[in-house]
Amino acid sequence: MIVFKHIVKEFYQKKKKITAVNDVSLEVQKGDIFGIIGYSGAGKSTLIRMVNGLENPTSGQIIVAGKDIQTLSPNEKIFNKKKISMIFQHFNLLESKNVFDNVALPLKLRNESKEEIDRKVKEMLSFVGLEDKDKNYPNQLSGGQKQRVGIARALVTNPEILLCDEATSALDPKTTKSILKLLKRVNEQFNITILLITHEMAVIRDLCNKVAVMENGQLIESGNVIQVFGQPKESTSKDFVETVITHKIPKDLLDFYQKNKQSYTLLRLKFLGENTASSLLFQLNKRFNHVESNIVSANVTELEGTTLGIFTIAFSANESIIQEMKAFIKEFNVIVEDVNI
Amino acid sequence: MNRISPDIIWQAMIETVYMVSVSLLIGTLLGLPLALLLVLTRPNGIKENKIAYFILNSMINIIRSLPFIILLVAIVPFTRLIVGKTYGTEAAIVPLIIYIAPFIARLVETSLLEVNPGIIELAKSLGAKPLQIVRHFLIPEALASIILTLTTATIGLIGATAMAGTVGGGGIGNLAISYGYQRFNTFVIILTVVILIIIVQIIQTLGSYLAKKIRHQ
Numbered sequence: 001m002i003v004f005k006h007i008v009k010e011f012y013q014k015k016k017k018i019t020a021v022n023d024v025s026l027e028v029q030k031g032d033i034f035g036i037i038g039y040s041g042a043g044k045s046t047l048i049r050m051v052n053g054l055e056n057p058t059s060g061q062i063i064v065a066g067k068d069i070q071t072l073s074p075n076e077k078i079f080n081k082k083k084i085s086m087i088f089q090h091f092n093l094l095e096s097k098n099v100f101d102n103v104a105l106p107l108k109l110r111n112e113s114k115e116e117i118d119r120k121v122k123e124m125l126s127f128v129g130l131e132d133k134d135k136n137y138p139n140q141l142s143g144g145q146k147q148r149v150g151i152a153r154a155l156v157t158n159p160e161i162l163l164c165d166e167a168t169s170a171l172d173p174k175t176t177k178s179i180l181k182l183l184k185r186v187n188e189q190f191n192i193t194i195l196l197i198t199h200e201m202a203v204i205r206d207l208c209n210k211v212a213v214m215e216n217g218q219l220i221e222s223g224n225v226i227q228v229f230g231q232p233k234e235s236t237s238k239d240f241v242e243t244v245i246t247h248k249i250p251k252d253l254l255d256f257y258q259k260n261k262q263s264y265t266l267l268r269l270k271f272l273g274e275n276t277a278s279s280l281l282f283q284l285n286k287r288f289n290h291v292e293s294n295i296v297s298a299n300v301t302e303l304e305g306t307t308l309g310i311f312t313i314a315f316s317a318n319e320s321i322i323q324e325m326k327a328f329i330k331e332f333n334v335i336v337e338d339v340n341i
Numbered sequence: 342m343n344r345i346s347p348d349i350i351w352q353a354m355i356e357t358v359y360m361v362s363v364s365l366l367i368g369t370l371l372g373l374p375l376a377l378l379l380v381l382t383r384p385n386g387i388k389e390n391k392i393a394y395f396i397l398n399s400m401i402n403i404i405r406s407l408p409f410i411i412l413l414v415a416i417v418p419f420t421r422l423i424v425g426k427t428y429g430t431e432a433a434i435v436p437l438i439i440y441i442a443p444f445i446a447r448l449v450e451t452s453l454l455e456v457n458p459g460i461i462e463l464a465k466s467l468g469a470k471p472l473q474i475v476r477h478f479l480i481p482e483a484l485a486s487i488i489l490t491l492t493t494a495t496i497g498l499i500g501a502t503a504m505a506g507t508v509g510g511g512g513i514g515n516l517a518i519s520y521g522y523q524r525f526n527t528f529v530i531i532l533t534v535v536i537l538i539i540i541v542q543i544i545q546t547l548g549s550y551l552a553k554k555i556r557h558q
């Protein structure tokens with residue numbers, strides 16, 4: 001649906017060159033909720049803004065719905081833009097217009113008839129749960145309501161792609177959750193592909209099926225959320241994962257196992273699905289019943305409707321038994337990692 | 342000696358209102374498009390055009406740097422060309438327009454530049470053409486601020502009309518100068534000042550009220 005091919009974007013500021021996006025290649029498939037995460041200044045906004053032509057790449061290709069957007073004629077560009085909507089961190093509602101007129105604006109630009117506008121706007125307002133607020137002005141709405149208006153305005157033109165630039169960063173955690181739920185509904189009900197950028201891993205966890213990590217203009221890692229959450233490769237990705245999944249070992253336990261390094265081996269088990277966990281632990285205890293095992297830390301995270309479990313377990317056994325246990329665990333399709341303390 | 346006929350005062354008020362409203366109207370009709378052109382052609386504007394911006398910008402600066410009394414005299418030939426005479430209320434309106442149009446252009450430009458850049462970004466993301474951006478986004482969002490701008494311009498115009506007496510424009514300000522200042526008539530000075538204060542108050546209150554209403558506060 002959206003393909004970035006070797007995208008580079010350079011800015012010049014007082015003759016100094018800033019490479020905001022550095023050779024990024026990425027593919028977003030139809031129906032994806034694709035999240036790009038990175039720290040401030042990583043180049044996320046610059047990248048997403050190239051999809052709807054708010055920014056042009058210095059080099060590289062962007063293909064949206066099968067068309068290289070830079071080779072389009074001005075008219076085709078406008079046509080292409082109509083398939084892409086955007087929502088913003090600060091909502092960008094017109095203060096001078098009420099909710100109805102804000103949502104109606106994209107249709108007015110297309111000279112649609114009054115009846116059509118009326119029908120579509122009402123339909124969208126009820127989809128986002130604001131049917132009774134149509135006469136209100138933006139300064140009479142809460143942040144969450146404002147973003148709902150932004151979403152209604154984005155959807156009123158039946159887009160195929162929704163771009164979200166930090167759509168929940170100005171909202172409190174509870175409102176964030178409700179907006180993320182709404183975006184999930186947008187994806188499922190209208191089959192709209194969503195490309196979002198954020199610096200909050202919780203947003204990726206709660207909403208996305210795919211994730212890419214950006215740092216200093218480059219894409220350092222990308223994949224399914226389960227894969228990246230389960231086995232982040234780069235240190236920045238690990239840092240992001242750790243903001244939502246902690247496998248920190250409590251201090252007193254850590255002290256204990258550091259003192260008794262000779263007698264215990266710590267292993268980290270990562271698996272999908274709850275049943276895997278209980279049956280594995282049961283089988284493990286049954287098979288190696290003479291080995292003492294203690295759970296040191298455990299974390300279960302819901303991702304894409306399944307669960308990612310990460311357990312850290314201390315076993316008291318000699319090296320050869322440990323190797324045997326690792327092989328046994330792997331048979332359950334569970335990832336085992338050594339934990340160094 | 343202290344008496345002045347109410348007819349004269351009434352006549353002066355009519356003249357002031359006439360001069361102010363005609364020059365405000367035409368000044369706005371000229372100033373508004375100029376402001377839009379400035380905003381559109383400015384560096385990083387929606388229709389960036391360095392040459393057009395430079396010419397407009399310098400022209401406005403030059404006219405604005407002239408004191409009104411100088412402008413009044415300097416454009417006498419032009420005034421004759423436009424209204425066919427160089428004395429009287431109509432003759433005063435021409436320099437008033439030349440004076441106020443760039444002033445309005447500058448103030449409206451500021452109002453337009455104050456529009457949240459996110460709104461322009463939104464407009465572009467919706468594929469709006471430059472004229473659509475102006476009509477559906479820039480103007481509605483800047484309207485309250487533009488109203489306040491025009492209020493300021495109106496009050497500035499009232500001040501300028503006092504000097505329009507030089508070319509026989511008449512008006513309240515002129516009354517204060519010719520009857521009051523030049524004939525040492527304190528009563529007329531006070532009276533005209535009070536009238537001016539009331540007019541300015543009314544205009545400012547009206548402008549602020551309208552702006553507030555448009556902002557839905």
Ligand SMILES: Nc1ncnc2c1ncn2[C@@H]1O[C@H](COP(=O)(O)OP(=O)(O)OP(=O)(O)O)[C@@H](O)[C@H]1O
Pocket residue numbers: 011012013018019020038039040041042043044045046047199
């Ligand atoms: N118009 C511009 N002119 C000059 N430099 C720019 C411009 N836009 C972005 N940059 C620079 O490009 C880099 C990437 O910016 P970008 O806004 O894409 O980051 P981001 O990942 O979205 O950050 P944030 O999370 O803070 O929004 C930054 O160093 C920024 O200063």
Ligand SMILES: [Mg+2]
Pocket residue numbers: 044045046166
């Ligand atoms: Mg950003």
